[in-house]
Amino acid sequence: xxxxxxxxxxxxxxxxxxxxxxxxxxxxxxxxxxxxxxxxxxxxxxxxxxxxxxxxxxxxxxxxxxxxxxxxxxxxxxxxxxxxxxxxxxxxxxxxxxxxxxxxxxxxxxxxxxxxxxxxxxxxxxxxxxxxxxxxxxxxxxxxxxxxxxxxxxxxxxxxxxxxxxxxxxxxxxxxxxxxxxxxxxxxxxxxxxxxxxxxxxxxxxxxxxxxxxxxxxxxxxxxxxxxxxxxxxxxxxxxxxxxxxxxxxxxxxxxxxxxxxxxxxxxxxxxxxxxxxxxxxxxxxxxxxxxxxxxxxxxxxxxxxxxxxxxxxxxxxxxxxxxxxxxxxxxxxxxxxxxxxxxxxxxxxxxxxxxxxxxxxxxxxxxxxxxxxxxxxxxxxxx
Amino acid sequence: xxxxxxxxxxxxxxxxxxxxxxxxxxxxxxxxxxxxxxxxxxxxxxxxxxxxxxxxxxxxxxxxxxxxxxxxxxxxxxxxxxxxxxxxxxxxxxxxxxxxxxxxxxxxxxxxxxxxxxxxxxxxxxxxxxxxxxxxxxxxxxxxxxxxxxxxxxxxxxxxxxxxxxxxxxxxxxxxxxxxxxxxxxxxxxxxxxxxxxxxxxxxxxxxxxxxxxxxxxxxxxxxxxxxxxxxxxxxxxxxxxxxxxxxxxxxxxxxxxxxxxxxxxxxxxxxxxxxxxxxxxxxxxxxxxxxxxxxxxxxxxxxxxxxxxxxxxxxxxxxxxxxxxxxxxxxxxxxxxxxxx
Ligand SMILES: Cc1cc2nc3c(=O)[nH]c(=O)nc-3n(C[C@H](O)[C@H](O)[C@H](O)COP(=O)(O)OP(=O)(O)OC[C@H]3O[C@@H](n4cnc5c(N)ncnc54)[C@H](O)[C@@H]3O)c2cc1C
Numbered sequence: 001x002x003x004x005x006x007x008x009x010x011x012x013x014x015x016x017x018x019x020x021x022x023x024x025x026x027x028x029x030x031x032x033x034x035x036x037x038x039x040x041x042x043x044x045x046x047x048x049x050x051x052x053x054x055x056x057x058x059x060x061x062x063x064x065x066x067x068x069x070x071x072x073x074x075x076x077x078x079x080x081x082x083x084x085x086x087x088x089x090x091x092x093x094x095x096x097x098x099x100x101x102x103x104x105x106x107x108x109x110x111x112x113x114x115x116x117x118x119x120x121x122x123x124x125x126x127x128x129x130x131x132x133x134x135x136x137x138x139x140x141x142x143x144x145x146x147x148x149x150x151x152x153x154x155x156x157x158x159x160x161x162x163x164x165x166x167x168x169x170x171x172x173x174x175x176x177x178x179x180x181x182x183x184x185x186x187x188x189x190x191x192x193x194x195x196x197x198x199x200x201x202x203x204x205x206x207x208x209x210x211x212x213x214x215x216x217x218x219x220x221x222x223x224x225x226x227x228x229x230x231x232x233x234x235x236x237x238x239x240x241x242x243x244x245x246x247x248x249x250x251x252x253x254x255x256x257x258x259x260x261x262x263x264x265x266x267x268x269x270x271x272x273x274x275x276x277x278x279x280x281x282x283x284x285x286x287x288x289x290x291x292x293x294x295x296x297x298x299x300x301x302x303x304x305x306x307x308x309x310x311x312x313x314x315x316x317x318x319x320x321x322x323x324x325x326x327x328x329x330x331x332x333x334x335x336x337x338x339x340x341x342x343x344x345x346x347x348x349x350x351x352x353x354x355x356x357x358x359x360x361x362x363x364x365x366x367x368x369x370x371x372x373x374x375x376x377x378x379x380x381x382x383x384x
Numbered sequence: 385x386x387x388x389x390x391x392x393x394x395x396x397x398x399x400x401x402x403x404x405x406x407x408x409x410x411x412x413x414x415x416x417x418x419x420x421x422x423x424x425x426x427x428x429x430x431x432x433x434x435x436x437x438x439x440x441x442x443x444x445x446x447x448x449x450x451x452x453x454x455x456x457x458x459x460x461x462x463x464x465x466x467x468x469x470x471x472x473x474x475x476x477x478x479x480x481x482x483x484x485x486x487x488x489x490x491x492x493x494x495x496x497x498x499x500x501x502x503x504x505x506x507x508x509x510x511x512x513x514x515x516x517x518x519x520x521x522x523x524x525x526x527x528x529x530x531x532x533x534x535x536x537x538x539x540x541x542x543x544x545x546x547x548x549x550x551x552x553x554x555x556x557x558x559x560x561x562x563x564x565x566x567x568x569x570x571x572x573x574x575x576x577x578x579x580x581x582x583x584x585x586x587x588x589x590x591x592x593x594x595x596x597x598x599x600x601x602x603x604x605x606x607x608x609x610x611x612x613x614x615x616x617x618x619x620x621x622x623x624x625x626x627x628x629x630x631x632x633x634x635x636x637x638x639x640x641x642x643x644x645x646x647x648x649x650x651x652x653x654x655x656x657x658x659x660x661x662x663x664x665x666x667x668x669x670x671x672x673x674x675x676x677x678x679x680x681x682x683x684x685x686x687x688x689x690x691x692x693x694x695x696x697x698x699x700x701x702x703x704x705x706x707x708x709x710x711x712x713x714x715x716x717x718x719x720x721x722x723x724x725x726x
Contacts, residue, residue, distance in 0.1 A: 001393065001454050003385050003649045069385050262724045278717040287716030291667035294660075294725075295639045298646035302387040309388075318638045321631070369624075375634055376627035380607050383622040 013073050019050050020081040029084045032210050037122060037164040040088040044119030054117050061113040068304045072251060079255040088161055092116040092123035096169045103229040103237050124165035126156040126215060134370050137181045143172035152220040162213040163198055165191050175232050186234035188226040195220035205356045254300045254323055261293045261330060268337045282336055289330050296323055314378035321371035324361040331355040387645050393458055400459050404466040407431060410694045413467060413559055425469035433496030438475045446483030447491050452652035453586060457593040457644050464597020467701055470560060471524035474500030477532045477587055481541040481574045501525025503533040504708045511538055516570045522547060522563040534709030536718055539584045540575030557700040578659060582651050585662035589647050591705055592665035596640040599672035602680040602698035603633040609684055629679050636672035643668050660725040667715055673702035
């Protein structure tokens with residue numbers, strides 16, 4: 001075991017720090033809408049031009065081809081520098097791209113990967129349906145093969161940023177007669193295709209916050225060449241993406257939360273006084289949170305150490321399940337420190353909206369209950 | 385950067401695990417084989433000494449094996465899994481404290497010929513410039529020549545005679561022997577404060593590692609049982625109420641083990657961050673041991689409430705180690721007062 005970085009790693013870190021210092025956007029990120037799209041894509045473009053967009057992406061797809069340790073160093077410096085949470089890019093960079101890299105055709109790779117990395121396009125994820133959330137494998141959105149096209153009919157829901165995205169990773173049922181996990185295909189869907197309609201869905205964080213959508217498909221024609229992997233093998237293709245999401249994709253967030261806890265400690269010291277804090281219930285809870293978020297960093301390092309040997313498996317659910325609930329506890333304590341004024345929702349608000357937002361952390365990308373099922377069955381070997 | 389054991393480190397873990405499986409199986413703690421008070425582990429010390437385990441992290445010039453806090457922490461996880469008497473902690477910490485200035489005492493401790501008990505405060509401790517006064521519990525001290533005292537801000541090695549009014553008490557953790565005693569301006573043979581060096585941080589790290597082992601063993605026992613015990617025609621592990629409890633135990637144990645590894649590497653560098661990371665590891669690991677110990681009993685049902693299986697041992701040991709040098713409340717007070725490490 002060691003936490004040593006090579007001289008070359010240290011040079012990489014210094015370069016990252018220097019570049020971030022000079023280039024991090026100073027303006028506030030718009031919370032929604034076309035302004036947010038422009039902000040996120042512009043920032044991605046800038047990182048790409050600086051050579052920082054795909055640190056661990058293979059060189060052939062425009063990345064730097066460096067190790068996960070380098071990626072981790074980049075994330076650490078990014079978090080320290082207070083880099084923006086450019087959520088719109090998440091699906092493209094962390095889901096669609098790794099999936100296309102692993103299972104796509106040469107043509108799909110050469111067309112889509114450079115566009116994703118250089119911040120030309122945004123992607124969204126069309127997996128969940130009104131009647132199939134946790135039970136994703138039972139999805140019903142239908143695609144019939146007609147000639148060299150797929151004709152899609154049905155609906156997806158909770159599609160984050162569908163209204164701002166150019167492309168979608170879309171799971172459809174191509175063989176209704178096959179057992180449920182065997183009749184699914186993974187498609188690349190152009191969001192401008194005729195027959196796609198969106199219904200905005202407002203979320204709980206603030207009045208008028210849009211965030212996600214229901215998406216309706218009426219005779220939407222998608223070229224067969226947009227299937228990633230084999231027709232009817234989409235479940236396996238999708239699982240490779242979910243594995244990635246539960247493993248390394250959350251690293252930046254994990255590291256970022258250490259700074260959130262320290263801001264809370266400072267705020268509590270100011271309000272309660274340093275010595276009072278040591279004997280106060282809030283101080284006790286903050287100490288617990290500080291220890292836990294410190295441990296999350298250690299977990300992140302262990303995941304990176306394991307990933308150097310083999311891709312993340314089910315054990316990545318341990319960190320994910322822990323971290324999503326820890327985020328909720330961390331954001332919750334802010335209200336207790338702020339006190340009565342926490343029922344106000346100021347325009348410039350670092351605590352209340354992020355607190356409300358954490359209610360989704362134990363739901364999106366597999367609920368905590370589903371994560372526990374995975375841990376129980378696949379990590380501990382308990383019967384189904 | 386790599387937070388997984390190296391091949392050599394894994395060999396040490398396997399060696400210790402193999403030794404404990406043969407010499408200290410958990411069944412040794414069942415009442416049908418041994419009495420209520422005392423424990424059979426005194427017999428382990430000479431054997432552990434032979435393997436070099438008692439002086440594992442003591443520098444070679446001090447007569448130890450000269451390995452680092454990483455190897456020490458890995459072996460302490462194994463001690464926790466096997467519920468080895470916490471007297472081992474007295475031996476390790478005592479050997480470190482003695483090695484620098486009292487080579488004969490260090491040698492006797494590492495050879496397993498001088499046992500070392502632990503002292504932990506029952507209330508406020510007055511400790512000015514290495515003179516200590518207060519009321520204490522002594523753990524595993526009955527046959528000990530020396531005592532390691534751990535408070536929230538100091539660690540000190542005493543001759544046992546220094547403690548007055550030694551009187552036996554029954555311990556909640558009935559395999560550990562317990563006494564009350566006092567120090568009136570007691571003078572240690574050797575001591576260091578939380579501010580100098582990593583002696584104090586090492587104590588917290590090893591308690592954390594031991595607690596991690598307790599949490600892992602409680603988890604393993606619960607999972608094994610959930611796979612074989614059937615109700616309603618199915619293994620109870622198929623019920624989500626049980627499965628999710630086991631998943632939460634697995635999460636707690638993983639959190640603890642990762643932070644213990646991280647902290648052990650920090651300590652092995654003698655880093656300024658040692659105290660911070662050791663405290664963080666202690667807080668999450670003792671939490672895991674307490675929670676997993678309690679949950680493990682529930683997963684077993686009535687048999688978990690008996691002395692005939694091991695389930696009850698983990699939570700009791702977790703409570704005992706929680707108090708060594710100050711319980712979670714004390715540690716969290718210390719930790720929130722510490723400067724941030726980013
Ligand atoms: C902010 C946010 C953004 C999202 N973005 C996207 C997106 O971009 N694209 C996309 O495709 N999806 C997205 N989702 C959807 C998300 O993946 C689903 O919400 C999630 O998979 C759960 O499905 P559900 O909401 O239908 O809940 P349900 O599956 O109906 O679950 C309801 C409750 O039942 C529990 N439950 C269900 N099954 C089990 C079981 N077997 N065992 C125990 N408990 C169970 C759940 O844990 C939950 O508590 C997003 C969700 C949120 C909150």
